Amino acid sequence: MNGKEQLLFNIGVVDFTLVDLALFLDTHPTDRRALEYYRHYAQIKKQLCKEFSKKYYPLTMEEANCEKAWEWGAAPMPWEGGCE
Amino acid sequence: MWSYEKRLQFPVKIKEPNAKLAQIIISQYGGPDGEMGASMRYLSQRYATPFREVAGVLTDIGTEELAHLEMVATIVHQLTRNLSMEEIERSGLDKYYVDHTLGIWPQAAGGVPFNACEFQSKGDIITDLSEDMAAEQKARTTYDNILRLITEPDVCEPIKFLREREIVHYQRFGEALRLTTDKLNEKNFYAFNPGFDKCESRNG
Numbered sequence A: 001m002n003g004k005e006q007l008l009f010n011i012g013v014v015d016f017t018l019v020d021l022a023l024f025l026d027t028h029p030t031d032r033r034a035l036e037y038y039r040h041y042a043q044i045k046k047q048l049c050k051e052f053s054k055k056y057y058p059l060t061m062e063e064a065n066c067e068k069a070w071e072w073g074a075a076p077m078p079w080e081g082g083c084e
Numbered sequence B: 001m002w003s004y005e006k007r008l009q010f011p012v013k014i015k016e017p018n019a020k021l022a023q024i025i026i027s028q029y030g031g032p033d034g035e036m037g038a039s040m041r042y043l044s045q046r047y048a049t050p051f052r053e054v055a056g057v058l059t060d061i062g063t064e065e066l067a068h069l070e071m072v073a074t075i076v077h078q079l080t081r082n083l084s085m086e087e088i089e090r091s092g093l094d095k096y097y098v099d100h101t102l103g104i105w106p107q108a109a110g111g112v113p114f115n116a117c118e119f120q121s122k123g124d125i126i127t128d129l130s131e132d133m134a135a136e137q138k139a140r141t142t143y144d145n146i147l148r149l150i151t152e153p154d155v156c157e158p159i160k161f162l163r164e165r166e167i168v169h170y171q172r173f174g175e176a177l178r179l180t181t182d183k184l185n186e187k188n189f190y191a192f193n194p195g196f197d198k199c200e201s202r203n204g
Helices: A003-027 A032-055 B019-025 B035-048 B052-079 B085-091 B094-100 B125-149 B153-182
Strands: none
Touching (some): A003 A032, A003 B052, A003 B153, B019 B052, B019 B085, B019 B125, B019 B153, B035 B052, B035 B125, B052 B125, B052 B153, B085 B094, B125 B153
16 A cells, blocks of 8 residues: 555545444434544544645545645545456 | 545455456446445435434435446446447347447346336435345345356455445445434334424434
8 A cells, every 4th residue: 555545545444433433422412432542533534634635635524725726626536446 | 415535435446357257247336226226316315304313314425326327337348448349249248239339338248228117215314225125135145146156366355345234235335224223113103204204203
């Protein structure tokens, strides 16, 4: 894995934690440990996504640079990987 | 409202195209227990529950299913990239190819098109959640069946991830059903349909 792939992988790991915690919290809304984990990983995801969009390309429209050109449209689609 | 992230929920990086596998795996795109039916089922059922937590579970699982739909499409797309005409004919993909070239179209492995009759939205949250628990198990069985047919690690890994999520969703739907019955008449959960009858539920 190169730096870009590694960072994207890490974002996937952190976001998966958040997705799974969110479902757990949907049915256990006052679980203190889950709430604490959620706050912790949400912060990390925000930082990693910001770093990714700064170094490579935006993962969300909100992170896209739109000063000179519409950067969002030029970002690769997620199904493009493999078959190198 | 939804927003999109340009990444997959779990990485899919398939090195070798394989038209035979693609024809099997497409069932989890548009087949009877596939991700299209799953996402449409939960997202459609949301409106008939007056209980916000339960509507939240349906929304969040339905949203995750859309991410799974994209993963399955990616697997099929990567398995069918750069195929030669000979491979298309030999693998039996020719029947799909004639109508869709190598585009992604929702169908079952047997060629049956996606059909909304593969899920229900009954307007009764006990009924709907019971269906949802069965749906997660049916999808889990389908992924188990797929895993017996494939050995390629770059295809197995994302399929194993999807299989595991079915088990988690089953658990969460079970809890949502419990949250629902906790709010209903404990002597008779079926005394009224909270999505239709104008009776007051126990906890408002």
